[in-house]
Amino acid sequence: MAGAVDLSALKNRAEASRSGTGPPASGGGDRSSGGANSWVVDVTEATFQSEVVERSMQVPVVVDLWADWCQPCKQLSPILERLAQQDGGRWVLAKIDVDANQRIPQLFGVQSLPTVIAVAGGQPVEAFAGAQPEAQIRQWLDSVLDAQRDQLPGIRAAEQAAGEQEEAEDPRFTAAEEALERGDYSTAEAAYRKILDAEPNNEQAKAALAQVQFTARAENADPSAIERADTAPDDVDAQLAASEAELAAQQVESAFDRLVRTVKRTSGDERNRVREHLIEMFELFPEGDQRVATARRNLASALF
Template sequence: MAYEISDFQKEVIEHSFKLPVLVDFWAEWCGPCRMLAPTLERLAEKHKGKWALAKVNTDVHQHVAEQYSISSIPAVKLFVGGDVVDEFVGALPESQIELWLKKAIPSKNRGQVKAAAQLFEKGKMAEAQKILEPILKEEPDNTEATVVLAQTVLYTNPKKAQEIVRNIEADSEFYQQAESIREFGRLFEIAEDIDTLPNGIGKKDYVAAINSLKKHDFDSALQKFVEVIRNDRYYDDDGARKACIAIFKYLGETHDITMKHRKIFNRALY
């Protein structure tokens, strides 16, 4: 049978270091497996060069099925670099598998995107943009590259940053980062016209927090936003809470400043 493997180590594990390998665990007696097979083969031809399909008969390769804890078939696992990075069970419709593949298959440019992210963290915005812009011309749906590019322009052109992440929705793994960019952009727009803010006891600290944020002084911004939460909890439609969460997502949960302020933030809320 086409795509049927004879040597799992060579045809799946070793090959997955060169190209992602989609493994279909199946058996002759399995009706849903026979339904799924032509769909996967059709997709493999459609996406040839992006990933490879390998079929593993669980009756023939019982040791492999045991190794990967196959208890129900059809079971589909995606191997990259020798490891399973994503999977699903059952005969899903083709449209649903296409959506799954879109999220699961890693970009061939992932190394370059990581390099651009490192340049961004070092403040080398122009260099990061030179890497990211051609990638996004080739892969407009690369949400990781999209978020990093938006971050590189966030402080110089917040409207452009917001526009770049406009189509990143809640089903994306980068949604939280996109939300932080949108929230930063909103705050930076407020800074241009503070008269649009409502009056209230929290206004002074809120404006000061935004100004600290504009200066990349995240420590001071968080301190002031937390003061607003304590003194005027729902000022600007709960804006201080949203701002704190945006900063945490922007910096990352393991960043020193995030870790310093997380507990203080939580106590202020509750």
């Protein structure tokens, strides 16, 4: 692979790390770059032993050595992160800021950035330097996985888990999602409605249907609806259209506030219509979203 680096010095240093003479702890902890279930982890000198050496006994750990001043790093790192998430645990990406953790690049004898090193069984096995095209990185990763599959049990375990998940996928949802990807909102909506006809309490289908309906409306949202609504505060239809336009423009709080104000100004069927529309908007967001929590409190105050 273009930009390959000499691994002989790396392996010698890794043997020292494996025997317990690796980088000493310096305090701090690891920071996952993608959440609790992520396969992308920020590593420090304090967590190098556990996150790189020990984890590499189960799956390959791909070490991404980067720095904020390194422009090629900013091109390479997002590719590695995306591939790590796609592979779902077949390997782990360990991101290391060399400026904050200077002993680690010294351990590997790194001469330039970015440098990427695959560690397996506690030892570096492959490496390359410099930004690379995604297709070439994919080929490099596949070669690492193929070489280590019989040595590291975590690779096959992750592949088996991914296969079981694929088999467990509901074909009804798959068909709806494929329609959505094509932009065929009517077919996707019909597919989700069919699921709900058979399973009225299917929360996944309910949430997906709401998303499809909003996405279809958002594509046709008229930005000028906001200005028109601002000049006609008592026009319920105008306020609803404006809230859709604001939500489509990622102005979430503005959309919520607009409808809460409209609830305060209306009564009877009109108030109920606005309230229901606002609640439908809430359902587009994940549980625990603070913007929704705030808007729910404001709605309750407006109603009572």
